[in-house]
Amino acid sequence: MDVPLTDDVMVPVLLFFQDGWPEIGTFAHAEVNWLPRRVHDLFGQDPVRVKEHLDRYPALRDSVLHVSQPMGGLGWRNAGPGMGLSVEWRSGSPPLMLADNKTFSDLGVACYRSADDSLVTPAIGSMATGLHPFLALWAVLLALSSLARYQPATWSKMIDVDRSPEANAIEHLLEEATTSVPATALHLLTTFR
Template sequence: MQIDPLEAWERLRSSRASRPGRASGGARAKTYSTALEQAQQMLRAAEAVGPQTRPLLVFYGLSQAGRAIAAAAVGLRGEDWNLLAHGIHVTGYHKDFADIEIRTDPAGSSGSFVRLSELLESPVWGGTPAVRLEDVWDALPVNLQYPLSTRDRLTPLYAASEIGSEDHPLLTVEIGDIPDHVVDAGTRQALDGYLAAYPGTAGRDSFVFRTAAGEEVPRYERHLPNAGWLSVHWEMPAESRSAQDRLERLRAMTRGYAGHRYFFPAPAGLSRELHSLMAWWVLLYALSMLARYQPAQWANHINVDSSRHAVPIEKVLEQAMHHLPTLIADTIEEVATWP
């Protein structure tokens, strides 16, 4: 994954002279420019500190960028763009790091997380059930190599497709990063059970298979030692088989992340997957609340001499500073150009 945060900041700074979407004038324009400047300064400041305080600066940098996103969004009218409060809550600090619990305010409320989630067609879940920190951690591509526990994981599945230019009755997608326990099982049942957690894969018609003991089973390939791949097919309607139709189908089934497409898992209890920016929001909010309100526990979690989570936490905070500028810029373009 090639990500250039400097190029992303250039895009964001350039947008302030010709503000996108509904941020073209008035209070929304001032909020857009000021919030982006604050976001950039906070994320730059985060580079100069260690993990003791870094999550505070990174989260509030993202939070201010969220205000710029809302200011530009054509889907937010009236005063709906003016974000108030957080709209998200963390409990269960006494539990294992992976089991910390996150809840949101109800749908339709004015908290930043709820308002932006609804704008981006990302779920909110009110008071219950809680979403576990590990489920959100695993939903980010940057954490693929950094598990928090030994549980079977639901991680993003890379979606690669050569659409071509000709009409075709099938949309074929090469799905990557299928975990070892699914590949090793080698059965249709194991595959179907695993993909049930990925809403975007619904409606698939077939896959490339081999015959084993008279049964058609998935024909996986390994491009990397721990990454199984499988070609999966979706049948297109007779009237919608052009390259553009198939590209739109792929985009509808997947979500983008820094120029790539992924099938993302839905955290347990939710009907659909989180938008990647909102997954980062959940994770960074939880880490910032730990650092701010539970400093002793936070110190234990980031102690490299005693905590198995210390290095993964360091890595995810480093990646946040690297990835967020691109995700913010992409999200602004997304919400500012919707009809």
């Protein structure tokens, strides 16, 4: 998120914070962060368009946007490298009531390096759930290692910090992988026994 390959990223991984008591593991409200500022610029206070954008994330498809009353505006917030919004899960007929509490498993929210590091990922193609960040990182590392092994001249050009626009992102990704892969593997192994 901090070092994108392009400025035109519209559907990145989003940081997910549930409201309530994390140790109980259930919630009906959440906040999503790291939405690109371009989403805010394009859709602003149009809840239908913003919701269409959020529906690209399978974990958020059944949610509704939290709007302020009585004006019905969206509560955009600056959140790190992007913007943040509140979402909720409601059920019934109008007036909608808060839904029974949801869990990460119900929605497909991925815990990445620890139980406190929760992410939602977009669907790729016809996938019913988002791609787990660990699997995405593993695929990228496999691609980069294959490139380095089988196309060393191309690899050398890509990591040349003086000439390649991708070099900074690759360097950042590899640094992130040195901490993320072991921490995520440990978290996944100790969580799913």
